[in-house]
Amino acid sequence: MSATTAQAVLSLLGDADRVALQEICGDRIRFNEPLAPYTSWKIGGPADAFATVETQSQLADLLRFCLRRRMPWWIIGAGSNVLVGDGGVRGIVMRLAGEFAAAHVRAEDHRVIVVAGGSADMALVTAKAASAGANGIGSLAGIPGTVGGSLRMNAGTDREIGEFVREVWVQSPSRPEPHPASVRYLYRQSTLARDVVVSRVVLEFARSSAGDVRSEMQTRLVRRKKTQPIALPNAGSCFRNPPEDKAARLIEAAGAKGWREGNAEVSSLHANFINNLGGATAKDVATLLARVRRAVRDRWNVELKLEVHLVGVFIDAT
Ligand SMILES: Cc1cc2nc3c(=O)[nH]c(=O)nc-3n(C[C@H](O)[C@H](O)[C@H](O)COP(=O)(O)OP(=O)(O)OC[C@H]3O[C@@H](n4cnc5c(N)ncnc54)[C@H](O)[C@@H]3O)c2cc1C
Known part of the structure; x- marks a missing residue:
């Protein structure tokens, strides 16, 4: 191993950092944790620290620590759109769980409202929203990510998640408490700032017949199974489509x-x-x-x- 490589894989954490992280995260912090199991590609070296964060206040504390210690950090969702290097990730990798995984759906007269945490599973969100008749949810069916990752990526097919977003709540080292953010959505990307964690999202759909929405979703899922190698570890499409082509x-x-x-x-x-x-x-x-x-x-x-x-x-x- 060259001196440069040895330097690049050296943990950034000192003993005092480890103690402080254990105080903030309890047994939800792991050191030198391989990231491969957390990605759909099943590839990736270790994170210096891997924190599973279950509440908005834990997330705020961890972000404050990162600011105070100038510690690099990165948030992973379902890991379905990332290639993590074999040398791993320096600093702290955060993964949301607990209250962030919840998704609530309510049907109103002409619309369906979804309130989801940053790590809510898209499969859960799409299934619940379809049962309430959320028109357009079929476009997001079968995307194996979390709500936060999907928002950053503006995930979708013929229609994208950004089209349905009504509110986005984020937390960041400089503003650790949840606050609303204004975001624009582009093809497979968004203007979400790099240093924010999406902690909560409100989506709004026009309401139509739940039966029709569910059967459209089913048709799309069947088509996906036929055209994509979903049984093997991969990260979906590697490249963006160039303009007017595939x-x-x-x-x-x-x-x-x-x-x-x-x-x-x-x-x-x-x-x-x-x-x-x-x-x-x-x-x-x-x-x-x-x-x-x-x-x-x-x-x-x-x-x-x-x-x-x-x-x-x-x-x-x-
Ligand atoms: C079989 C397969 C099929 C797929 N099909 C599609 C498809 O049809 N359409 C499509 O658009 N994509 C598709 N994808 C790609 C992927 O599923 C989506 O991009 C998904 O939305 C990524 O979500 P994630 O939670 O896995 O994000 P990750 O891969 O974990 O992260 C992606 C990015 O989002 C950031 N991020 C994650 N969570 C948060 C958060 N809470 N706050 C802020 N930033 C966050 C990460 O830091 C990273 O930069 C597919 C992937 C697979 C494996």
């Missing part, structure tokens, strides 16, 4: 389906997905991403942009 079409036409690096493979079902065939490293995936991007550039003169977020330290894992 990344999957360009990748397939560049002949990349089935390409392999180590134990990572370009899916032969959906060319914009990269599957972990078992034991793939972040380096395998990153190398494959670079190969695919180069092939599409050479063949089509199109520069693909990553949809997945790369996080942490990328090193040679071997």
